[in-house]
Amino acid sequence: MAMEKMSIAKALNESLRKALDTDPKVLIMGEDVGKLGGVFRITDGLQKDFGEGRVIDTPLAESGIVGTAIGLALRGYRPIVEIQFDGFVFPAYDQIVTQLAKMHARSLGKIKLPVVVRIPYGGGIGAVEHHSESPEALFAHVAGLKVVSPSNASDAYWMMQQAVQSDDPVIFFEPKRRYWDKGELDTESIPGQLHRASVARTGTDLTLVAYGPMVKVCLEAAAAAQEEGKSVEVVDLRSMSPIDFDAIQTSVEKTRRLVVVHEAPVFYGSGAEIAARVTERCFYHLEAPVLRVGGYHVPYPPARLEDEYLPGLDRVLDAVDRSLAY
Secondary structure (H helix, E strand, O other), X not given: OOEXXXXXXXXXXXXXXXXXXXXXXXXXXXXXXXOOXXXXXOOOOHHHHHOOOOEEEOOOOHHHHHHHHHHHHHOOOEEEEEOOOHHHOHHHHHHHHHHHOOHHHHOOOOOOOOOEEEEEEOXXXXXXXXXXXXXXXXXXXXXXXXXXXXXXXXXXXXXXXXXXXXXXXXXXXEEHHHOOOEEEEEOOOOOOOOOOOEEEEOOOOEEEEEOOOHHHHHHHXXXXXXXXXXXXXXXXXXXXXXXXXXXXXXXXXXXXXXXXXXXXXXXXXXXXXXXXXXXXXXXXOOOOOOEEEEEOOOOOOOHHHHHHHOOOHHHHHHHHHHHHOO
């Protein structure tokens, strides 16, 4: 096996390189993705190796970028679109929701739109306004889109491969504050299907469900809880649409308690859907109400206040203690 240790950023770069090398119909488009290699250097070196016709620097026009990608997909290409920061995706929201998500159904299945929209998302990097959003629930609510987020280098590499190969449009949220976290990557063994959750840590007393940047926080919380004699299982959701409810149900039926954690505001967040579904499916197994930990229902604060806004170890452990107290 080809085992390597690399950062999430490097894993994404290698995955995009493999996609370009494997399929001549794969293109990368976005602001500064070419000569600069992207703001976070995820596309570093790709234009040099594959040319300006495959790795394309676009104007600062997100709606035009996604609209062009839709046209290319209709002509048989597989565009990978980069939205430079999460808060910049909203000018393209119309194209994504009214065109990208609906053309397959509108054409009764005759049209496929294999477009990947890459979005660095979340806080924790001390950025300015519009650079630290978590809009995943807005896209997960829209039928016709797959919405995923890796939490480690292995998933980043393989989920990108699977997203590019998908005939359905994929919104690929990349946890920007985890870009430089390193992990083991086996470039020859696919870890699982794109929409399947995985158990990141086993436990018996309570289940923590998270995705993207919050998986690391939950693993730290589980380790801290273990020191107090509490056995906490951590489920990495990986996909927000579709959601692997079977995996969550299996865990909750074992632990009988659930806390859902995400950076996005709790109000109308993806945790609400998970809480409702688990209550329906596991009502007679639950020994405590499903709890949620997330951001507050306010605009993302200035950088100096983001540590107060983002769910951290203490807030997750408090929810664990409250659940176990029932």
